[in-house]
Amino acid sequence: MRRQTRHAARALTAAAAAGTLLAACSGAGGTGSSGGDAINVLMVNNPPMVELQKLTAEHFTEETGIEVNFTVLPENDVRDKIGQDFSNQAGQYDVATISNYETPIYAANGWLHALDPYVEKDEKFDQEDILAPMRLSLTGEDGRLYAQPFYGESSFLMYREDVFDKHGLTMPDKPTWRQVADLAAEVDAAEEDMEGICLRGLPGWGEVIAPLTTVVNTFGGTWFDEDWNARLTSPETTEAVEFYVDLVREHGEAGAAQAGYAECLNNMTQGKTAMWYDATAGAGSLEADGSPVKGKIGYVPAPVERTDGSGWLYTWAWGMQKASENPDAAWRFISWASSKEYEELVGEEIGWANVPAGKRASTYERPEYRRAAGAFADVTRDAIAGADPENPGVQERPAPGIQFVGIPEFTDLGTKVSQEISAAIAGRQSVAEALRASQRLAEEVGGEYRNR
Numbered sequence: 001m002r003r004q005t006r007h008a009a010r011a012l013t014a015a016a017a018a019g020t021l022l023a024a025c026s027g028a029g030g031t032g033s034s035g036g037d038a039i040n041v042l043m044v045n046n047p048p049m050v051e052l053q054k055l056t057a058e059h060f061t062e063e064t065g066i067e068v069n070f071t072v073l074p075e076n077d078v079r080d081k082i083g084q085d086f087s088n089q090a091g092q093y094d095v096a097t098i099s100n101y102e103t104p105i106y107a108a109n110g111w112l113h114a115l116d117p118y119v120e121k122d123e124k125f126d127q128e129d130i131l132a133p134m135r136l137s138l139t140g141e142d143g144r145l146y147a148q149p150f151y152g153e154s155s156f157l158m159y160r161e162d163v164f165d166k167h168g169l170t171m172p173d174k175p176t177w178r179q180v181a182d183l184a185a186e187v188d189a190a191e192e193d194m195e196g197i198c199l200r201g202l203p204g205w206g207e208v209i210a211p212l213t214t215v216v217n218t219f220g221g222t223w224f225d226e227d228w229n230a231r232l233t234s235p236e237t238t239e240a241v242e243f244y245v246d247l248v249r250e251h252g253e254a255g256a257a258q259a260g261y262a263e264c265l266n267n268m269t270q271g272k273t274a275m276w277y278d279a280t281a282g283a284g285s286l287e288a289d290g291s292p293v294k295g296k297i298g299y300v301p302a303p304v305e306r307t308d309g310s311g312w313l314y315t316w317a318w319g320m321q322k323a324s325e326n327p328d329a330a331w332r333f334i335s336w337a338s339s340k341e342y343e344e345l346v347g348e349e350i351g352w353a354n355v356p357a358g359k360r361a362s363t364y365e366r367p368e369y370r371r372a373a374g375a376f377a378d379v380t381r382d383a384i385a386g387a388d389p390e391n392p393g394v395q396e397r398p399a400p401g402i403q404f405v406g407i408p409e410f411t412d413l414g415t416k417v418s419q420e421i422s423a424a425i426a427g428r429q430s431v432a433e434a435l436r437a438s439q440r441l442a443e444e445v446g447g448e449y450r451n452r
Contacts, residue, residue, distance in 0.1 A: 038067040039094040039329050042082055044316060045072045046261070047285050048151055048356045049097070051346060052337060059345060060336050066329045075260070076204045083411070086111045091323035094330040098319040099206075100137035101404050103147045106319065107140030113320040114144040118331040125335050129360045133384055134315050147317035148338040152358030153281040154302070154311035154383030155214060155403075156376075160274045161298040163187060163194065177215065177243065177303040180275065184251040187274040196251035197275040198267045199244065201425040202260035205414025208421055210312060210403040211277055214302060216240040217393040218310040223405050223442060226396035228449040230442035232417070233435050242431045245424050257426035269293055277303065279314065280358065280383060283376040287353040294353075299376040301383060306394055312403040313387035315359065347372075358384055398449065409445045416441050 043049045049072065056068050071093070073081060082096045086106060098106065106112050119127045127135075127145075131152060138147040157180065159171055164183075167190050172179055184196025200208045216222065221237030224230055231237055248256045253267050265282050267273045269291060276282070286297050302311040318334040320327060336342055340362060343355045352372035357363045357380065364370070364381050392402040400406040404414065420434035 037065050037329065038069060039324075039326050039333060040069045040071070040092060041095045041333065042071045042073070042078065042085070042093040043097040044075050044078045046075075046281075046316070048281070048354070049316075051350055051354065052150075052342075052356075055345060055349060060333065064329075064332055064336075066332060068333060075206055079206065079411070086319075086321055089321070089323040091321060091325065093321060094324040094326050095318055095320055095333060097150065097316045098147055099317065100134075100313065100315050101401070101406065101410075103138045103317065103319060104140055104406070105408050107142070107144070107146040111322055112146045113322055113324065113327055113330075114140075114146060115148060115320065115331070115334070116145050118335070119145060122331075122335055125339060126362075129340070129362050131359060131361055131384060133313055133387060134317075134359050137313060137315060137389070138317055147319040148334050149315040149317045149359040150337055151281060151356035152313075152315040152384055153279045154313060154358075154380065154387050155211065155278060156280050156302050156311060156379055156383055157300050158268065158276045158278070158283065158286065159183075159298050159300070160271075160293070160296055162296045163191065163274050164298075167191075171298060171300055174301055175303045177218070177305050180277075180303045181243070181247050181251070184247065184275060188251045191274065194271065195253050195267075195273045197247065197277070198253045198259065198264035198273040199248040199256070199277060200260050200264060201248055201252075201256035201422055202258055202263070203415065203418040203422045204260065205404065205411055205418055207260040207418065208425075209414045209418045210314075212241065212244050212421065213403045214310045214312055214392075215244050217402065218303070218305045218307045219243070220306045220394045222393050222395055222397060224398055224446050226398050228398050228446040230439055230446045232439040232442050238431070238435060241421065241424075241435060245421070245431050248425055249427070257422045268297075280311075280376065280380040281356075283373070283380065284354050284357070287373065287375060289351045289353070295375075297375065299379045301379065307392075309383075309386050309388075310392075311383040311387055313384065313389055314403065343369075407445075407449075409448075413441055413445050 053070050061067055085092050134149045134152045140146050164171060169183055169186060188196035200211050202208055216237050219236055219240035221234055221240050222231050253259050253273055264276050264278055265285055268276045287294050304310050320330045324330050346355050347368055352368045355369055364377055370377055389400040389402050404410055417438040420437050423429050424431045424434040
């Protein structure tokens with residue numbers, strides 16, 4: 001299915017160029033590839049990355065002599081800036097956080113260094129320990145490896161066990177979305193200062209579109225059928241989107257149209273919501289030392305309707321720009337940041353629940369990690385192992401992807417559709433209006449692929 005990326009260089013370059021204005025306003029990490037014993041790293045500003053930034057100078061730089069200049073940006077901004085720099089091969093950044101969405105596309109366009117030669121020489125790294133779904137998702141069409149995972153994730157449902165116990169509520173071991181909606185309504189009615197659930201509503205193909213697409217999949221909908229016909233106004237997709245929008249409007253967080261991963265994490269940590277459907281990576285923050293909800297959260301698989309599972313597959317990974325003038329230093333950073341040793345460092349310095357997990361089999365065998373992450377470790381590992389990017393729904397798909405469509409045009413398409421959905425969540429238009437506009441956008445993309 002990755003054959004689609006072979007035809008996509010021009011499309012992705014155009015999509016990256018479209019983000020130039022936003023990226024230009026986001027700040028910069030230097031004026032060029034840094035040279036010497038220094039590298040420039042561009043990364044997303046989520047909690048595990050911020051912890052990495054704090055640990056780098058004292059541990060990596062002190063040991064290797066390689067200085068790391070970080071540029072850290074919000075998710076939507078960092079995607080635009082990475083797309084701009086890598087598509088132009090500007091070489092401003094040696095290393096950047098890319099995902100399993102970008103990796104095969106960037107590799108096909110020749111924007112990434114293949115990492116196989118470094119892995120083969122680095123006996124300490126232990127590539128076979130990387131979980132198979134992560135290895136495969138970061139491999140190009142040519143069978144070569146183009147990125148190393150910093151952490152991996154699927155998605156699951158997090159809920160306040162103590163609140164459920166208080167009100168005599170029971171979370172099923174494998175809930176359906178209808179059951180989740182009923183539970184959200186009950187908590188919402190019983191708790192004056194707590195909403196039933198938090199769901200992303202913030203525009204962005206990596207924000208609201210990620211969880212929403214998993215709901216669409218399990219309700220029987222899809223972005224495109226196997227012949228590239230857009231299906232955003234199909235009965236199944238319409239039902240799924242209406243369900244999602246109604247749930248977050250009726251029992252979700254305040255300001256949902258501007259709430260993304262970070263806002264929902266804050267709401268859950270601060271006790272403002274009883275449930276949260278999102279990335280498995282969020283559990284590390286909820287169970288961290290000092291978290292006011294540590295030990296109060298239960299974790300169950302992503303809710304379903306018509307499929308057996310619905311969890312996504314995602315990794316923030318380290319990609320090396322082909323234009324980097326410091327590939328050896330860049331690899332030393334990548335191998336350190338993705339290593340068993342770095343996980344041990346995080347466990348000892350910050351806490352074992354904070355380890356950037358979801359990428360190595362050995363993580364789940366560590367007694368220290370299992371003691372700290374026992375509430376969510378197995379659920380996370382099982383969700384990653386069970387994710388199927390080739391067959392995430394009830395029908396054949398023309399391109400891989402669970403919470404995205406694995407084509408270059410999806411960055412632009414997904415972002416535009418997300419704006420329509422967010423407007424419906426905000427009450428500025430109906431779901432039907434949002435989906436009609438989205439269907440027209442998707443038909444343009446589907447038409448291009450049918451004519452190739």
